Amino acid sequence: MSEYNAKNYTEQGGEKTVIGGTLEIQEGASVTGLPxxxxxxxxxxxxxxxxxxxxxxxxxxxxxxxxxxxxxxxxxPTVPEVPVAVNQAVSTAEDITTLLADFNALLVKLKTAGLMAPDAQE
Incomplete structure (x- = not known):
């Protein structure tokens, strides 16, 4: 006769059940009779x-x-509102100097709105 020991078992007669392992109660299940x-x-x-x-x-x-x-x-938590930068008009620059001015204006608007980190202070 082999010796087999189970962690979870019901003693003869069914009066006592021993849980030595894990008792998993799945969703929808219920337990009754607990004072x-x-x-x-x-x-x-x-x-x-x-x-x-x-x-x-x-x-x-x-x-x-x-x-x-x-x-x-x-x-x-609620999702924080994303800041919106002031509109930057489409550039109509015909030379590099005017294009640079338009681009720098865009950078200032992004920084002011908090969408870009400010310049480092030297």
Whole structure:
């Protein structure tokens, strides 16, 4: 007779089930019969009830347990408005000097709108 030890098993008669491995409760499943006194109550520092594990750091979100025992997750931040530079008219320059002036005017407008870093102060 071989010796086989399972981490998860139900003792003979079905009165006791031992979970020595991982118990996975999938979405939509439910657990019944637990007295409410055995399920911890949420506090400011402790999450009560069932706690799901995070998949990766990219799936985490800051949460807080309020004084009322409810779990609160902040709303996603709004996307900041992208600044718009003052319009730069189409260049009609016919020489390099006028084209340079038009180009420099464009650079000033981009910097003023915050779309380009300002010149380094010497």
């Amino acid at each position: 409410s006194s055995q399920v911890p109550v949420a506090t400011e520092t402790t999450l009560g009830g069932v706690k799901a594990t995070t998949k990766t750091e990219t799936y985490t979100v800051a949460a807080k347990i309020g004084t009322d025992g409810n779990l609160y997750v902040p709303t996603y």
